[in-house]
Amino acid sequence: MPSDPASKFNNLSAAVPPEEARRYSLSDYGEEREERPALLLHTCCGPCSTAVVERLAERYRITLYFCNSNIDDEEEYRRRLAAQRAFVAAYNGTDAGLASPLALVVAPYAPEAFLASVAGQEDAPEGGARCRICIAGRLEATAAHAAMNGFSVFSTTLSVSPHKDFEGILWLGREIAVRYGLTFLGEDFKARGGFARSVELSKQYGLYRQNFCGCRFSRRDAEARGGRGERAR
Numbered sequence: 001m002p003s004d005p006a007s008k009f010n011n012l013s014a015a016v017p018p019e020e021a022r023r024y025s026l027s028d029y030g031e032e033r034e035e036r037p038a039l040l041l042h043t044c045c046g047p048c049s050t051a052v053v054e055r056l057a058e059r060y061r062i063t064l065y066f067c068n069s070n071i072d073d074e075e076e077y078r079r080r081l082a083a084q085r086a087f088v089a090a091y092n093g094t095d096a097g098l099a100s101p102l103a104l105v106v107a108p109y110a111p112e113a114f115l116a117s118v119a120g121q122e123d124a125p126e127g128g129a130r131c132r133i134c135i136a137g138r139l140e141a142t143a144a145h146a147a148m149n150g151f152s153v154f155s156t157t158l159s160v161s162p163h164k165d166f167e168g169i170l171w172l173g174r175e176i177a178v179r180y181g182l183t184f185l186g187e188d189f190k191a192r193g194g195f196a197r198s199v200e201l202s203k204q205y206g207l208y209r210q211n212f213c214g215c216r217f218s219r220r221d222a223e224a225r226g227g228r229g230e231r232a233r
């Protein structure tokens, strides 16, 4: 098993799963939809998932994996999860969704494990060491779930954000993919207007859009920069 710092984030044995946490068998993912590969897509939030789903739906059968123990606090976590659920429900009522419904799996929420994984990096700038650990942890948890549940391809919505370094995500995704025997779908989803499209679709679906990345340190930094609304994501 991995020995890097992010592995601490994946030690979820002590975590209490939220009510929403579920385990699925392969049949829960819809084996009848065999014409396209099954993709386990880590989703950081409802807004970011909108444009990525739109871009990938014709190429993959998508299961969203909401795995975000970085989010502070639990109220904010539940707010983002509610927005994610709202998007899935609305999308599955559209023509595209009726043709190929989205599935959503919610990972256990383990904020203490996340905080332990980034200990010592609390003051690192966004995009630095703390974020590499955070992103690696979420990607690795996604890869583990994919490997245990019959997916061969995984990816993440994180690259939609203009604040996320695509090359860094790609490097981490590929390194993890090799260890789990999976394929990492590495696309810069902010390219070709992806971020603007996510903003547009979020408004269209009436989704809550947060103004800080997720952890308590990013909230602190956002407030220091000028408070709510400065960096809508």
Ligand code: SF4
Binding pocket: 070, 071, 126, 127, 130, 131, 132, 134, 135, 213, 214, 215, 216, 217, 218
């Ligand atoms: S700023 Fe965002 S990516 Fe970086 S550690 Fe915090 S939640 Fe994770």
